Amino acid sequence: MAEVWVDLLSGPIPISRVREFVGGDPALGGIVVFEGVTRAEADPQHGALQRLDYEAYDAMARGRLEGIAKQAVDRFGAKRVAIVHRLGSVRPGETSVVIAVACGHRAEAFDACRWLIDTLKRDVPIWKKDVFEDGFVRWVEPDNAHCPLDE
Amino acid sequence: MIAIPVLFFGPSKDWAGQESVAVELADGAAVAQLRAVLGERFPKLAERMPTMRLAVNEEFVPDDRRLHGGDRAALIPPVSGG
Numbered sequence A: 001m002a003e004v005w006v007d008l009l010s011g012p013i014p015i016s017r018v019r020e021f022v023g024g025d026p027a028l029g030g031i032v033v034f035e036g037v038t039r040a041e042a043d044p045q046h047g048a049l050q051r052l053d054y055e056a057y058d059a060m061a062r063g064r065l066e067g068i069a070k071q072a073v074d075r076f077g078a079k080r081v082a083i084v085h086r087l088g089s090v091r092p093g094e095t096s097v098v099i100a101v102a103c104g105h106r107a108e109a110f111d112a113c114r115w116l117i118d119t120l121k122r123d124v125p126i127w128k129k130d131v132f133e134d135g136f137v138r139w140v141e142p143d144n145a146h147c148p149l150d151e
Numbered sequence B: 001m002i003a004i005p006v007l008f009f010g011p012s013k014d015w016a017g018q019e020s021v022a023v024e025l026a027d028g029a030a031v032a033q034l035r036a037v038l039g040e041r042f043p044k045l046a047e048r049m050p051t052m053r054l055a056v057n058e059e060f061v062p063d064d065r066r067l068h069g070g071d072r073a074a075l076i077p078p079v080s081g082g
Helices: A015-022 A058-076 A106-123 B011-016 B031-041 B043-051
Strands: A003-009 A030-037 A047-056 A080-086 A088-090 A095-103 A126-132 A137-139 B002-008 B020-025 B053-056 B059-061 B073-076
Touching: A003 A015, A003 A058, A015 A030, A015 A080, A015 A095, A030 A106, A047 A080, A058 A080, A058 A095, A058 A106, A080 A106, A095 A106, B002 B011, B002 B031, B011 B043, B011 B073, B020 B031, B031 B043, B031 B053, B031 B073
Parallel strands: A003 A080, B002 B073
Antiparallel strands: A030 A095, A047 A088, A047 A126, A080 A095, A126 A137, B002 B020, B053 B059, B053 B073
């Protein structure tokens, strides 16, 4: 039976606990942990990025995270999956999302983890704003702004 | 008639200028009709409507999904988590 843990947190993500959740089963020979980190950026007009402010459609985001975690179990044979996303302010260098996957072998673990972060960025209702040094704030426009309904 | 509560999130909250609205529709109206009413009421939403998805009861739905009393809708602009 696969084990899944998803969460949205307003403070720092306990990264070692996310890693521990997927560990401990000697039958699982591949563990992949992905961390998304706020990148230091600068805008020519508005100066350095101070922070990202994240918000979510809480109930739906939790449901979608659970849904994609279960899909990773079905599609890639993942046995343990943990996805924790931070909300609120996240400063450059801090972690905004952690995904940990344990599978029998490394190939599926890498594939599942990559698929999970790509799918999260497309389908989980979470949004962020850039907040710059001079106080300028803007919503982040995703690269692929056209979002067809898939599956 | 039914009143469907619609939640706005992320940038759609700014485009609508509010966090939610109740839309009156005939029972069984399609999600496409809900989109049309929202576009008429909030012109800034209208131009972005093709980029946005609709959720009903916290699931993404296609435009031909029929709406009934008790359904809760949300307008989902392109997401930017991660």
